[in-house]
Amino acid sequence: MSNTTINTTSSPTAILNDGGEPGYTFPNSFGYYGKFGGAFIPEMLHRNVEELRNRYLEIMQEPSFQQEFNDLLRDYVGRPTPLYYAKRLSEQYKTKLYLKREDLNHTGAHKINNAIGQVLLAQRLGKKHIIAETGAGQHGVATATVCALKGVECIVYMGVKDIERQAPNVARMKMLGAKVMPAASGSQTLKDATNEAIRHWINNPADTHYVIGSVVGPHPYPDMVARFQSVISQETRWQLKQQTGSELPTHVMACVGGGSNAAGAFYHFLDELSVQLVAVEAAGHGVNSGMSAATTQLGKPGVLHGSKSLVMQTADGQVVEPHSISAGLDYPGIGPMHAHLFDSGRGTFLSATDEEAVQAAFELCKLEGIIPALESAHALAAIKEMKYKESDVVVVCLSGRGDKDLGTYMKYM
Template identity: 80%
Template structure:
């Protein structure tokens, strides 16, 4: 079975490009050019140089000894929280800004939930001197205030999305409307492995540096490139796509995706898409989507703004349906529990999104010599206000 995208932008039954006619030229331009451009020697040279000198890659692969002792396996943390801007998001925005420049675009738009993608987009726009507009749900603007301040300091215009649940889904809707109205000079930097083809594949390729490094680092530490398990949190799923990418065809490596169960899968306040979702179309691609019987999108809920999304990337939908991925979920309460546990056991404050991945360790019984890699996708500075409400 193939886990790569096909020429029509599908992973199995999921993917494609379902777009308004006004956006067809933009999306077609990307489809026709993205692979050719991103594998040019000059592009790769600048991309790799920025990842090294600006982002701070490779990020460490850290053996968490006290966590390992508790869960009875060798647990390594892939420290994406140590990237410039505090999360994995910068890997993708560097790639996409270089692509946008090659395509002659002068104006950049983005959507953001937790604010990490917004900060990463504002950062690369400042680096390259391009105009930056970030759409963010009104609710997320309130709960992620430090990231809003960062975006503004970096010169971005932050526009609140005031419709629907006022979260990531609605910010994405507003960004797509902007793109329809400004099709010629604007590039839309989508932050996750969602959206019309080629975005899911393009974002996964830029994020695949995560698993590329894991293989090299594990070999240096253990003599084997392949762990037994790779864990990552999944909303849209870009950090998971990056962490899984070079292991997709390695059947011996179990890929574990942890979704946000919110207040509980059956609570009506959740973002556990694979448990509750049905095939549907959202933001330009066919995937699994939480929806009512007549196809209306169900509003998601998660304590973590980055996982507060009613769908999932088409690659992940394919991994779920094919059985290649193991899909678990963690409630708000469980994610908080794992966040505080990491703080006290290893001296690392994780993002709430990453804390969901950490909770997945409770759901699997490991053998003593098994090697487990958890993608620590971001750091917890942005979530301190939420953490402070739950301190003992």
């Protein structure tokens, strides 16, 4: 990558932040957060990635782009999402717990924020076709939804295993006009869907934009996705100010697979060192069980899907197959921003097992009348691992709703 300085002019919109110095919030001009990031791509994709890197900030700062993006977030997605004080859950854990209700977005998760941004950006780049990968199906549904809204062809790659366990979302994507392509290699989950999407992009570089759903992939994707998702923490700050008198919580908690909902929930707090950032990974059957997706505990530095980060791998560099009951956390890597937060000690990284996540979901149902996605339930499960004061203000990003997971939940009833 050429040594071109990223322009990070400040803006009042959700998609840009003040400042611009490399650090926790921004990568450097090569796309690195600390020692993680960069762009490791085949030659066939160099033109596409360079065009995106050179133009994404310029396009995102255009008044017409900001107007359309923010109008759609308000009128189509239904933002701002509520910051809900969970009274009974707070009484249970003897602290002040707030839920950032991304589950109330149109399509049922935070994924729509990024999908809208990237499809609008792709149109301004003159791209005619959209591809995406999905695990839990929420990113696929969000991308298919925006493509239907904008009249753009959409192909979504999804692992065969995930197609089976997320059947409602597969039906939604097809109803929205998207073509769902099964990935039958490897573990037949999110990693393999990503592999297939990248292969498609290599073969169709001129007219296709790949809408990556998380803060992974080659630069500028991790930064771009984090900016689109930063609306979560931007809203949280002013909502907390209204409800508590202070913009700053003591803790922000979110589940992490690749890490887009966590990146959005953390974004406007990254340089507020008084705020403890808590990321919760999927421990599966147990961190050391051989069936886990706890990347920060099991991973080593390596390159996966276009960037250097922490990757679950064997001694000779072969990717270890991950496992999680939640399709959206079933990934053997983590975004480079999160790898840097872990490596630097800025973030606290915990994990929750399949069983712990399911039990946390049932607890939220019974105490607050909210059915969370299995991904979000991992963040809820980690609440009991933390030690809080009664005066603490804890924000948990409820990244998605549990309609898609009812089949799994019913097995535990």
